Amino acid sequence: MATEVKVPVLGESITEATLGEWLKQPGDPVKQDEPIASLETDKVSVEVPSPVAGVMGQQAVKVGDTVLVGAMIATIDAGDGKAAPAAASAPAATAGQQAPAASSDTPAALSPSVRRAVLETGVDPSTLKGTGKDGRLTKDDVLSAASAPAAAPAPSETPAVAPSVAAATSRTEERVRMTRLRQTIAKRLKDAQNTAAMLTTFNDVDMTAVIEARAKYKDLFEKKHGVRLGFMGFFAKAACMALKDIPSVNASIDGDEIVYHDYADISVAVSGPGGLVVPVIRDADKMTVAQIEKTIGDFGKRAKDGTLKMEEMKGGTFTISNGGVFGSLMSTPIINPPQSAVLGLHRIEDRAVVVDGQIVIRPMMYLALSYDHRLIDGREAVTFLVALKNAIEDPTRILIDL
Known part of the structure; x- marks a missing residue:
């Protein structure tokens, strides 16, 4: 049966x-x-x-x-x-042939x-x-094989035959239907561009203090909390503090009304098999850095396994997207509606900067804040980025909520 x-x-x-x-x-x-x-x-x-x-x-x-x-x-x-019931529905193999498994x-x-x-x-x-x-x-299996050095061809005893002109110029194409997830991503991103008065403002941040703190405490942190200490925990916590100072960045437009939130549900973009997905850290403003890191680590693992739940993707008042893990130097991220702003993080690289009148080498990162200009003024966007920059360059501010 x-x-x-x-x-x-x-x-x-x-x-x-x-x-x-x-x-x-x-x-x-x-x-x-x-x-x-x-x-x-x-x-x-x-x-x-x-x-x-x-x-x-x-x-x-x-x-x-x-x-x-x-x-x-x-x-x-x-x-x-054991009985392989599928054989009945498959065409019988002819004599001397075996159906491919x-x-x-x-x-x-x-x-x-x-x-x-x-x-x-x-x-x-x-x-x-x-x-x-x-x-x-998996996709990683294919990409790893593609990046591996090719083995040297074995010497041939017979002279190589020159490829025909037709083979050398042969080109093929294949049409692959967009996945439902990719179609939805495309529609939502285009709708965001068509609806919001989107603008991006930039700043840069000296990562020296955060890198030193991470290097000093990462082993103790992992031993105590069972998760690696990354940079996203610092940025999420610093963003929550800046959102309290500039509430319009954490707000949204609903018709002719502005909806202000007294909580910070931070959407974090993580990579999955079908593209980026954006699960939400609920009440991130009430979490410690350790709790945020644990949540992000769990999201990343389950995104790769395809086991994120749909209710974990709903809501969110502000988004952080880290293109730096893929090597991005600078970008203009697109808002995730109905949110009004998104923070883009980028790769850290040593650059020459002036500190106290001296040219020094510091690990620097560009920050990008894309925002809906219908709701957020330029002054507010810049103030938000400056507050974020100050907290990252002096992590003690995160501890004392300054």
Whole structure:
């Protein structure tokens, strides 16, 4: 007897999703509550668990199909997987031929982000060993292989044949449908540009004091709190202090009204398999640096695993985006509506600066604040960045709330 697997409830106001990846193939043994498929919604990826133990049966939809909440997408048959029930639905192999087995490196088994990485790098997925769940290839596997030095070709005893002109000039293209998450990101960012009177102001900050504090206490911090001491904890805490001083940066526009918040829910942009996602640190203004670091670390891990919950992405009064981890020197980040401002952090690099009349080398970072000029004046934006700069350059201010 087969048990139907249906699309689970995905969250408030979400009625459909896209099938992003099959995690189990027909004939595979399946445990109860083991994920068999991954769904892509407007905000996050959601894994669909098996309601019973048995054998993966029919796959009712294909990768890329849109499915509604409550729709049947697969069946789980009784058994333990030894009999390979999928053979009945597959065409019989002719004499001397064997039907190819599904593997984690076939194009059909690769997730959209991995397929895109394969296309961009030209790496042959069949030559790689996956480090993901059940040995599946991940995007990092492909990028690591692409960045590895190529092995020297073995000497040939026969003279090489010159490639034909047609082969040398051959070019191919492939169209890949945008994921639902990427479509939503594109729409929201364009809507933000069309709606807000967006402007960006810059400043720079000397990271010497924070770097010294981190180097002095990072081992004790990790031993006590079980998480590494990074820079985001300092910036999130300093931003919360600056938001209290300049409440308009933490406000939003609702129709013809301005909504001021007496709390700071900080959205932090973290990288996931399908792009950037923005989970929210609730009541960050009431947290310690250690609590903020623990929360961000948990968000980053679960973003890579695709296990962030949709309710964790809702709300937020202010966003911090750290492009510096990817090497960005300077950028103009886009507001995350209905928020009115976003802080962009960038890479730290040694630069010559003047201190007390002397030219010295200091680790400097550019800060960028994009804001909605309909609500936030230039004076307020600059004052916010200066307050943030002062707190980072003198971290004692964070401790005494100055």
